[in-house]
Amino acid sequence: MFYLVIDLLGVVSFAISGVLAALQKKLDIFGVFIIAFVTAVGGGTIRDILIGTEPVTWLQDNVYMYTIIITVIFALIFKEKLKYLRTSLFLFDTIGIGLYTLVGIEKGLAVELSAVMCVVLGTITACFGGVVRDILCNDIPVIFHREIYATACVVGAVAYFLLRSLPVSDDVVFIASILIVIAIRLLAVKFQLALPSIYGKNGK
Amino acid sequence: MFYLVIDLLGVVSFAISGVLAALQKKLDIFGVFIIAFVTAVGGGTIRDILIGTEPVTWLQDNVYMYTIIITVIFALIFKEKLKYLRTSLFLFDTIGIGLYTLVGIEKGLAVELSAVMCVVLGTITACFGGVVRDILCNDIPVIFHREIYATACVVGAVAYFLLRSLPVSDDVVFIASILIVIAIRLLAVKFQLALPSIYGKNGK
Amino acid sequence: MFYLVIDLLGVVSFAISGVLAALQKKLDIFGVFIIAFVTAVGGGTIRDILIGTEPVTWLQDNVYMYTIIITVIFALIFKEKLKYLRTSLFLFDTIGIGLYTLVGIEKGLAVELSAVMCVVLGTITACFGGVVRDILCNDIPVIFHREIYATACVVGAVAYFLLRSLPVSDDVVFIASILIVIAIRLLAVKFQLALPSIYGKNGK
DSSP states (O other), X not given: OHHHHHHHHHHHHHHHHHHHHHHHTTOOHHHHHHHHHHHHHHHHHHHHHHHTOOSOHHHHOTHHHXXXXXXXHHHHHTHHHHGGGHHHHHHHHHHHHHXXXXXXXXXXXXXXXXXXXXXXXXXXXXXXXXXXXXXXXXXOOGGGTSSSSHHHHHHHHHHHHHHTTSSSOHHHHHHHHHHHHHXXXXXXXXXXXXXXXXXOTTOO | OHHHHHHHHHHHHHHHHHHHHHHHTTOOHHHHHHHHHHHHXXXXXXXXXXXXXXXXXXXXXXXXHHHHHXXXXXXXXXXXXXXXXXXXXXXXXXXXXXXXXXXXXXXXXXXXXXXXXXXXXXXXXXXXXXXXXXXXXXXXXXXXXXXXXXXXXXXXXXXXXXXXXXXXXXXXXXXHHXXXXXXXXXXXXXXXXXXXXXXXXXXX | OHHHHHHHHHHHHHHHHHHHHHHHTTXXXXXXXXXXXXXXXXXXXXXXHHHTOOSOHHHHOTHHHHHHHHHHHHXXXXXXXXXXXXXXXXXXXXXXXXHHHHHHHHHHHHTTOOHHHHHHHHHHHHHHHHHHHXXXXXXXXXXXXXXXXXXXXXXXHHHHHHHTTSSSXXXXXXXXXXXXXXXXXXXXXXXXXOXXXXXXXXXX
């Protein structure tokens, strides 16, 4: 139950970010819904396909579809207001990647993947919905060239495996790792941190 | 047998639409073939992967490959004439989405998905070959921002589940649903129907 | 062991081509790594998903990830020099597609696909990492509109099945087929061979 609530909170966060991207591209209602849908479940779908959990999660439970439909309707009704909610939406998205990173790790552990691959799966779950969104919108995925985003997921995921070796309960480790992802992302944006540049000062 | 003929008719329809898209982008023969191929089998492939029917359908039966190769050869030989065949090609495509919607629904029922998810699978089968085509051609998928297309599939798919509760044979329901998809798509184009706009008159 | 070395040589070749593509798009370190990763394992991942070998190969063995990380680090350190290494990198890529074509065929045979579909799988394994790379970089995949590339894989793959009927050892057939792919690709580039044009002289 706790697990499902977490999952659906992430769905709502990402669906709204999908709606915003689709509105910028002037897509029609159907296009907006599809972009919201793939943003919300895309990362988890890629994860499920890579590990062979099929039918994929959202096909097995209508609740994901219903949650996204309701989110899209609300987002469209209040779309003028969404423009004034950039900060809130950024928070939604940040909580979303924290939650999804941990969901991905747990799914990886369930099929007995190595810790390294669980970190990868967590990051894919958190970030690749946005990658699919950007590809469908014909943009270079934003996470490939802007500030700390996936990096926060990687660090949080690594922290999860370090914290697991400490004598604390699983729930504490789970929550702490989510908070680490969120904290890194918030700090990165607040202080405009980016990955060290690999290009020279003159852009070469 | 009937099932296979339906399937191959859809393959031919979509492959031609793929050839046309690839020619516009000035791709070489190989590129044209790949775009034709993914347009024809892309929707079904995504469906198969989502539900876990692997190896995917076209890998298990060479007939799909052969049909597409022959279609591409014919389409390239008569490509000057294809330009004057816009209406016929539109009809091909329309029949294709009708057929594929129902094929997708049946595959979903076969793995015991809910009616809602069968509607989704039918729509994916019908429309996502075109989505992959557009992504490979570096365009925003046309179904996300133009007239009624996927909507016709959704309505036809929903009709299928409503008609099933009537005391008529399965074949009648199957054919009737296909015709509903086709009819909606034809009417939408004839009367230039689009989904209700979610943007203001000044484009905002 | 021999098999793994072949595989990793291909990984290195493709990862470097991914780094170069990502640098041209001015992606950050994370973006560069992701593009290198999908270029290196993308073809094999699509192959694994199509045939249902899941979890996909690279999730089951950390060596792919480590190889790519090390390759990316080296490529970034020596990136100024990479610019002067176009010829070497072209050779890397050429060896890579030869190797991967055969890896794909063997995987297809292992799940008892037809010879035709093994040829397709080999070509996908060799070429679709580059296709995913180009899609993520928001370009039309280069193999769809430039010289002989996938064609070399197809010919080498067909040769494999012809050579198998001769009274020579499996290893000889394997190596010979790889060399055929490499030879065709080298000759195509040296003599600027392209697939016969399907467009008129005035570009129509």
